[in-house]
Structures are given as C-alpha cells and as structure tokens.
Amino acid sequence: MGSRGTRRPRVVVPHAVGALLAIAAAFLLAACGGAGSGLTVPQVAPAKVFSLSGFQPQSAVSPGRPVTVSFTVQQPNGQPLTRYKTGSGPHTGVHLIIVRDDLAYIIHQHPPVGAGGLLRQTVTFPAPGPYRVLVDVYPNIPGGQPNFQLFRTITVTGAYHPRPLPAFKPDVVVDGYHFAMRPHAALHAIQAEFVDVEVTDQRGRNPTFVPWFGALAHAIFFHEGSLDYFHTHICAPNAPNCGTLAGVASSRVSGTSTAPGKLTIGVLLPEPGTWRLFLQAKLGGRIVTAPFTLSVAS
Numbered sequence: 001m002g003s004r005g006t007r008r009p010r011v012v013v014p015h016a017v018g019a020l021l022a023i024a025a026a027f028l029l030a031a032c033g034g035a036g037s038g039l040t041v042p043q044v045a046p047a048k049v050f051s052l053s054g055f056q057p058q059s060a061v062s063p064g065r066p067v068t069v070s071f072t073v074q075q076p077n078g079q080p081l082t083r084y085k086t087g088s089g090p091h092t093g094v095h096l097i098i099v100r101d102d103l104a105y106i107i108h109q110h111p112p113v114g115a116g117g118l119l120r121q122t123v124t125f126p127a128p129g130p131y132r133v134l135v136d137v138y139p140n141i142p143g144g145q146p147n148f149q150l151f152r153t154i155t156v157t158g159a160y161h162p163r164p165l166p167a168f169k170p171d172v173v174v175d176g177y178h179f180a181m182r183p184h185a186a187l188h189a190i191q192a193e194f195v196d197v198e199v200t201d202q203r204g205r206n207p208t209f210v211p212w213f214g215a216l217a218h219a220i221f222f223h224e225g226s227l228d229y230f231h232t233h234i235c236a237p238n239a240p241n242c243g244t245l246a247g248v249a250s251s252r253v254s255g256t257s258t259a260p261g262k263l264t265i266g267v268l269l270p271e272p273g274t275w276r277l278f279l280q281a282k283l284g285g286r287i288v289t290a291p292f293t294l295s296v297a298s
C-alpha cells in the first residue's frame with residue numbers, strides 16, 4: 001500500500017486533543033490568576049509508532065560496491081518485530097524497495113527475517129545520488145495492522161545528475177523482452193483501471209511467467225517528486241492469497257494473467273500527477289523490470 005494517508009503508520013494525537021490541552025492550559029492559567037506558581041504543563045507522551053531500529057548504513061555509501069542494508073522493525077512497545085506474515089501470496093515478510101529520487105533506478109529485494117527480527121540485504125547502488133529506502137512490512141500481529149511502510153534515505157557518493165522522467169512510451173525493451181502497453185482509458189486518481197501489457201521475447205514468443213514472491217508480476221508505482229508509493233500484483237487465476245486482503249491497500253485491486261505473455265495490471269493510484277510504474281516479472285530465470293511513465297488525471 002502506500003498512499004500519502006498511510007505513509008506514517010502510527011497513532012497520532014489528533015489536533016483536537018492538542019486543542020483541548022491548550023484550552024485546559026489556558027483554563028489553568030486563568031484559574032491560577034496568572035500567579036505563575038503551581039502550574040503544571042501537561043506532558044504529551046510521544047506517539048507510539050513502528051520504526052526502523054539499528055538501521056545501517058548510517059553514512060553515505062559508494063556506487064557500484066555491495067553494501068549491507070540492515071535493520072529491525074521496532075514495535076510501538078519497543079520490542080523488535082519478529083513475527084511476519086508467511087505463506088503463499090505476495091503479502092508476506094518484508095519488501096525492501098529502493099529508488100533513486102529521480103526514479104531512474106529501482107532495487108526490490110525480500111530480505112529474510114533473521115534471529116531477533118534482524119533483516120539484512122546486500123545491495124549494490126548503481127549510481128550516485130539520494131535514494132529512498134522503503135520498507136514495506138507485513139507483520140503477523142493478531143488484531144494489529146496487516147501492512148505498513150517505513151522510510152529512510154541513503155546517499156550514494158558522487159555527482160548526482162537527476163534525470164527527468166521520460167515521456168510515456170507504450171513499448172519498452174528490457175533484457176531482450178518487449179513489453180507493449182495496449183491503449184487504455186485515461187487513468188484517474190482513486191479510480192481502478194486495468195491496463196494490458198503483452199510481453200514477447202527476442203523471437204516474438206510469449207514467455208511463461210514464473211511466480212515470484214507470490215505473484216506472476218509486481219507493479220510498483222512511485223509518484224514523481226513526492227515518491228508516494230503504491231504496489232499491486234498480477235495474480236495467476238485462483239492463486240492463493242494474491243488478491244484482496246483486508247487492510248492491505250496494495251491488494252485493493254489486483255491484476256490477472258490468463259495466458260503466457262499477457263498481463264492485466266490493476267492500476268489504482270491515490271493522487272493525480274506523473275507516476276513511474278516499474279513492472280517486474282521473472283523471465284528466463286531472472287527478474288526483469290520494465291519502467292513506464294504514467295499520467296494520472298484528477
């Protein structure tokens with residue numbers, strides 16, 4: 001999931017409470033006649049939130065050199081999160097998704113959950129610049145929230161030359177695979193739309209998608225500039241736990257694939273603007289990422 005509204009999954013003291021506290025303080029001041037003695041300022045405890053703990057690397061890293069990204073997810077009670085959703089489907093564990101701020105690069109990994117809830121992933125950043133590190137978490141807490149995201153920034157040393165997003169192109173060729181997006185209705189924010197993409201290999205054949213992390217393909221969306229995030233999946237017919245899951249925004253809409261080479265992507269974006277879609281599928285034994293620029297109207 002990942003609309004702006006759920007970017008910070010935490011319990012927030014509502015403004016109304018703050019206003020009440022201000023009124024109470026004013027009342028206390030009035031009651032004390034401004035004497036200034038015995039006034040106790042109400043203490044507001046920090047909101048209890050999930051957070052990243054022990055995040056590494058702490059400092060800038062070098063491009064082109066493997067580096068270990070590691071952290072635990074700290075629960076609101078201060079304990080490390082050790083229980084994550086497991087099983088079939090894409091809504092499990094932790095997805096580590098890293099994009100450079102200009103959306104020129106994406107890294108998508110699934111670090112295994114280690115002892116004490118430690119997550120470790122070796123990552124090679126391709127080029128200098130600031131990168132948004134998004135930790136998409138599927139905890140297994142009975143009665144708790146089933147999914148939320150946490151964020152960090154990693155800076156990669158060297159001269160950063162941000163690239164403007166290319167205009168929409170319906171045809172993208174990556175690693176010898178041709179991704180052809182079919183004409184589709186205009187995309188609108190908060191409105192589900194389905195977009196067909198046909199994939200062919202170098203010989204013009206439709207390849208078979210091999211399930212990867214619980215889905216036939218993953219559609220990862222980032223909003224240009226704000227880096228707001230959304231994520232949907234393309235599921236095989238009757239794939240277990242790939243479709244709608246209560247409380248998981250990324251499952252509100254899901255796509256289908258009913259024939260080799262054919263993907264129907266569910267697009268449901270929380271706000272208008274320019275989005276970069278990274279369509280990822282496992283083809284010929286490796287993950288192939290096809291980027292598209294999408295314009296989303298209000």
Ligand SMILES: [Cu+2]
Nearest residue numbers: 090218231233
């Ligand atoms: Cu996914």
